[in-house]
Amino acid sequence: xxxxxxxRTVTPARxxxxxxxxxxxxxxxxxxxxxxxxxxxxxxxxxxxxxxGRERAPERRPVERAELDRLKAAPDFPDGLRxxxxxxxxxxxxxxxxxxxxxxxxxxRTGHLSPVRFYLNRYRSVIWLYVAAEVTAFGEEHPALLxxxxxxxxxxxxxxxEDLRARNWRSRHLALLLRGTDDPWVRAAAVASLLDxxxxxxxVDDPYERGHLDRLRPPPPPGFPVSGAAYEVAExxxxxxxxxxxxxxxxxxxxxxxxxxxxxRAPHPGERPRPAAPAATEPEVVPxxxxxxxxxxxxxxxxxxxxxxxxxxxxxxRRGAPPPGRAAARAPGTRRPGLLDRLRRSLPGRTGGGGxxxxxxxxx
Numbered sequence: 001x002x003x004x005x006x007x008r009t010v011t012p013a014r015x016x017x018x019x020x021x022x023x024x025x026x027x028x029x030x031x032x033x034x035x036x037x038x039x040x041x042x043x044x045x046x047x048x049x050x051x052x053g054r055e056r057a058p059e060r061r062p063v064e065r066a067e068l069d070r071l072k073a074a075p076d077f078p079d080g081l082r083x084x085x086x087x088x089x090x091x092x093x094x095x096x097x098x099x100x101x102x103x104x105x106x107x108x109r110t111g112h113l114s115p116v117r118f119y120l121n122r123y124r125s126v127i128w129l130y131v132a133a134e135v136t137a138f139g140e141e142h143p144a145l146l147x148x149x150x151x152x153x154x155x156x157x158x159x160x161x162e163d164l165r166a167r168n169w170r171s172r173h174l175a176l177l178l179r180g181t182d183d184p185w186v187r188a189a190a191v192a193s194l195l196d197x198x199x200x201x202x203x204v205d206d207p208y209e210r211g212h213l214d215r216l217r218p219p220p221p222p223g224f225p226v227s228g229a230a231y232e233v234a235e236x237x238x239x240x241x242x243x244x245x246x247x248x249x250x251x252x253x254x255x256x257x258x259x260x261x262x263x264x265r266a267p268h269p270g271e272r273p274r275p276a277a278p279a280a281t282e283p284e285v286v287p288x289x290x291x292x293x294x295x296x297x298x299x300x301x302x303x304x305x306x307x308x309x310x311x312x313x314x315x316x317x318r319r320g321a322p323p324p325g326r327a328a329a330r331a332p333g334t335r336r337p338g339l340l341d342r343l344r345r346s347l348p349g350r351t352g353g354g355g356x357x358x359x360x361x362x363x364x
Contacts, residue, residue, distance in 0.1 A: 005095055009038055009062035020078040020084070024222060027059040028116065029085045031176040037061035039040055057219070058180035087116055087129040096132060097139040099146050108147060110157050111164035114172050118237065120230045128165055135324065166237045167245055170194055173238075175219050184263050188256035189216035194249050195239050202254050212266035251286045265331065 010018070015035070016026035029035045037058050065338040076078060088096070093113075094104035107113060108128065113135065115128040139146060150158075191212045192200050204210045220238070225231040240246045260266075 008065050010065065010068065011020040011062060012037070012060055015068060019071060021082060023084065024087075025085045027222065028087070029081065031180065032061040032082060032085065033179060034081065035063065036067050040087050058257075061120050073357065078298070084133050086132040088132045089127060089129055089137065092137045093132070095132050096135050096278060097146055103146075103150075106150065106154070106158055108165055109163045110154050111162075112142070112145065113169055114168035115165055116169075116172065117221060117223075118169060118234075119227060120233060124230050124233055126233065128169070135313060137160040139196065165241075170238065170240060170245075173221065183216075184256065184260035185212060185266070186216050186218075187259050188217055188253060189213045191249055191253045191256050193255065194238065196239055198252060202249050206266065208268050209257070245362060 001200055012026065012081060013023075019026065019029075019035070021029065030037055039056070039061055051123065071081060072075060090104055090108065091101050092100045104113075108115070108130075113130055116131050116134075117129045119127050119129075143152075147155075174190060175193060177193075181187060189212075192204070193323050195203075200210060200213070201353070204213065220234075225234050273328075291336075321364055
């Protein structure tokens with residue numbers, strides 16, 4: 001970090017103090033996009049190159065002095081900023097809407113409100129927290145749901161035992177993670193963090209890519225238990241469990257991996273991350289079929305629990321000529337033929353003497 005950067009930025013702790021926010025309030029404000037932090041590309045890249053794995057979380061990055069001045073200049077500072085990130089439990093949220101806690105729970109379970117975080121009490125019961133400003137806005141937009149009999153559709157979903165609180169939290173948590181980074185591999189790791197390792201292995205068949213995603217896996221939410229029965233309860237909450245939710249994240253992971261591979265390949269042991277090489281003439285990679293709308297067709301994606309189809313790779317050989325870019329004979333001091341060239345020589349169909357190839361074949 002240069003001297004100029006040091007003078008125009010402050011640490012997250014100092015920024016939270018100047019904005020009169022608690023640590024969790026500051027973290028939530030950053031994740032919600034209310035406070036802009038400054039990434040340190042040089043340092044973060046060096047940490048990843050040394051095998052540090054995860055990049056610095058947005059709430060751990062410095063904040064520019066100009067950003068603090070912008071927030072302090074708001075007419076409702078500091079109460080307005082603090083209110084926008086204030087999290088309340090179900091009981092206090094019900095009070096904001098002037099309804100009973102039971103009715104609020106019924107609305108939350110049927111997906112009308114999304115929790116922003118959770119924690120487990122000493123009895124290992126899950127306590128969901130909601131943004132107070134969002135609860136108030138919901139009451140203003142849907143007054144009919146606050147009194148009288150709930151609509152038939154809501155009652156039917158409740159009678160079927162539907163509880164969307166965990167799923168809505170996962171969706172929101174993923175959105176906050178994706179908001180905090182532009183790194184395509186980190187974004188793919190955020191999606192993978194919501195899937196069971198078995199599901200990830202079925203989508204990502206390259207062990208080096210799986211290892212890279214695991215190193216970039218986002219840290220658990222604040223207050224996440226570290227061991228025991230409480231850990232098992234919390235672990236179930238952060239993993240997708242509904243079949244259509246699993247399928248959605250599997251497809252999202254496959255698409256995120258395509259974007260990441262286009263930027264750079266996953267590092268292998270003993271090498272530094274590097275940009276992906278341009279597409280070579282040989283072997284030819286058959287692209288994944290897409291629809292006219294530019295998205296992967298459902299027929300090309302296996303249902304939940306099944307493997308994702310992979311494009312076939314075929315090597316093409318040209319008769320009577322060496323592969324493009326390779327000389328007919330290696331001159332003194334030139335590079336030794338690569339592994340692919342040596343493997344080609346051992347394949348059936350090669351004619352002797354001139355380095356040419358026999359009948360044209362597809363080695364599938």
